[in-house]
Amino acid sequence: MPSAAPINGVGIVSPETHQVRSHGPFQLRRIHPGISLDQQDDAGFGGLGVIDHARLQPGLVVRMHEHRNDEIISYMRSGRMLHTDSAGRSEVISPDRLMVMNAGRGFYHEEKVLGDDQIEMLQIFVRPEAADAEPNVQFVALDEAERDGQWRLLAGPEGSDAPTFVRQALYLYDTHLPAGRSTELPSKPGFDRWLYVFRGNVAAGEHKAGKHTALMFAGDGASPKVEASEDTDLVVFLVDRTARFSREGTIGG
Template identity: 40%
Template sequence: MDDSTAAETGTRIHTAPRTDVSQNQGKFRIHLNFPGHAVPGHDDHGYGPLATVVESFMDPGTLIRMHQHRNEEIISWVPDGVMRHDDRLGNELVTDPEHVMVMNAGSGFWHAEETYEDDPPLRMLQIFVRPHSLDLEPGIQHEPIPDAAPNEWRHLFGPEGGDAPLSVRNEVDFYDCRLEAGATATLPSRPGWDTYLYVFDGAVTVGDEGAAIGYTESALVTGEGDVPVTATEESLVVAFCIDPDAPITRQGTIGR
């Protein structure tokens, strides 16, 4: 773990290696990334309303049977392949590179996930956000998303009432970006908020001093100022802008 500072802006960049927290259920495997672990001495595995970012793998022909979530917002981001969703409301949805799904579990939401035998192997992120209140109205959002433009951040979800295609019930904004090798983009930020960066594919440097963040590694960036992200190879990165002081609940089924 590294901690670098840009003195002229007061920005701090806390880097974290690939997580060693994982579960292997054969055809379904996960690695759990805890943004709070990037900050030395931080007493919470999450960071404000962002509880955890889970790298999930499903082999072709995998069924995760119907199960319930409560009191968490679960976002499914699929950059390649398909994730098939079924729930007790009768929804049969396919999440793929053109769609994002937000399950606002609230007081309780039952769903199943599946890949067919002729689907490609699936690697995706499942993001767990802590809602601001317990036992909210459950529901699901499944929306088309804007086409990705090279080297530009794409805003995919944010707090209710914002301009993102989908919403969560707390103060978190989510972006993705496909960076060409050598390209630079400014990390998304909001005044008074912090930003968590995760490298899904490739490798980047972050900040003026070039903190190196590799494949499945991450960084939590705190403080004010523009922070450059430069791809040292073709990369796919995601970023979360987080209000660290937002009211949160900690009774989610998984994220907590």
């Protein structure tokens, strides 16, 4: 079993810990979700390896390239993107269409920004429980109304009731909280929680978190209600950090 550093109270991953890069029409904020836990040689959060908060400008094409041994969730909040891959699929992804690539032993893809709107998205690199599995790609339509003031389940382990799967003990939810609304975090026994403010501001007990900030809560501890001080978009990961994971991923390892 992997050894997971404990979360004492509420852990914080601040924007100052991110790797910020800008390459013309491509701006990237790379987040290491366990960087504040002081785990030796590992800045991941169990099976949650790396998160890229990206902005892609109109006209950008990310040419065909390979990923291996990452489960990659493409979660978009604005814009539209054409995805083409080595499985012969060509699909448009957007805020109402989620994509999950289970790269396995090797998967190639290309992405092109469509239209005149900037894309803002999370590219989430999950570490699979084992390397070199069969590659796969999934697309699912989303209903934006399902995240209005409530948690919407987006991804989960194989065999769960989530609309897409990753080969890891991990769940992903999102929500939109209007100003003044509050919510309790989803929970599952044995799963720690990693809450990210995509945009907006929240308070969780005595802790405040603005855009690009994450809060961590231990699965066996209480978590305060999360209240939005302005219109806010949130995502939360539930992760069993004792579950086995591979570190052979192209990015997430």
